[in-house]
Amino acid sequence: MSLKVKICGVTTPPALHAAIDAGADMVGFVFFPKSPRNVSLRGACDLSAGMGGKAQKVALVVDADDGLIRDIVQEFKPDWVQMHGAEPAERVAEIRQKFGVPILKAIGVAQPSDLSEVEAYLGVADRILLDAKPAKGAELPGGNGLAFDWTLTEGFSKRTGCENWLLSGGLNPENVGEAIRLTHAPGVDVSSGVEDSPGQKSVEKIRAFIAAARRAQDHLA
Template sequence: MRTRAKICGITRIEDVHAAVDAGVDAIGFVFYEPSPRHVTVQHAQQLVKHIPAYVSIVGLFVNATSDEIAQVLAEVPLDILQFHGDETAAQCQQIARKHQRRWYKAIQVKPDLDVIAEIKQYHQAGASAMLLDAWHPELKGGTGHCFDWEKFPKLDIPLILAGGLTPENIEDAIKTTDAYAVDVSGGVEFAKGIKDQQLIQQFMQGVQRGSAQ
């Protein structure tokens, strides 16, 4: 089975086309204003018109209220909610049930965190997957840093690898972690929020090579 791949933080129509042409499984939009990859609801509306069927649309939220998420869902047909803040398992479950969406939670792999316990807590609350990202004291994702892939858990739960992934290291990352899916943003950019078509192609080629083990 090929490792699934998501390109996150897309802000331009040409980058949507580049991702789709490269064979990505999901495209992510960041609905978090402090992020340099933030898109408004109106902007996202225009972008999703260029995403064909069988490519999932993911909305990334950081500590958003249920009402704020509802405002996005009223205009943007998100398939999956990605909670990337300090949301508890109960909060994620409540919001997802209210809006009838699948969801997953991103956790930052801190040195003192019991990662497996954290994963199981959210999975039991109904998470479709769990995303493991590098820890940063200030940033909520998009750090450009990796964590120790040797510490990536081996669980019977879909786990998504993120943090510092690039076309150069993605093959090794997949072979080391055997992740269900990978999530990249900065590693395929030439500027914040501006993707590079060639890097996207090279990244997806690395995903293919890493999956063929």
């Protein structure tokens, strides 16, 4: 299985083009007003119009209601809906069935026991994203530039039977190679780690991140 690379929180054409040209597999668009990476539905549609299927579109939502998800699915037509809030497995299953779109479910990780939450989503979500659990009281559930102890994921696929997952949280061009070598994650996701400031993606950092991830993938092959 080839490594999946996801660039999340894209808001500008240069960032989008950099991600696609550098070979990103997935590009995330954030539909969460509290985030500095938030985009309007019309803005996301316009921004993604030129993607031409070169990368999969991911719509990130946080504890969204049916109305928002319906609008996103009908107008934006994402390949994935990323549920990055406190959505229980029942809610994930409901959305997946109701709207017929694959679900990427984020799980916050800070200690070994957090990984036990994954079991409830197996067979419900189509892919799992392991992200650093935000600090208590944080406004954002992700994109905070925090990393968790990657050694917690040792043997994760074998232990859980989950082979489709992404590693996220605190990744950047300098450490993504080591993260891949250490965890053997089948995919990586980055947002703040390729920014110059919150919400401001760096074209150079996006290219460097994807290149570093691919080099690490080649070394593991």
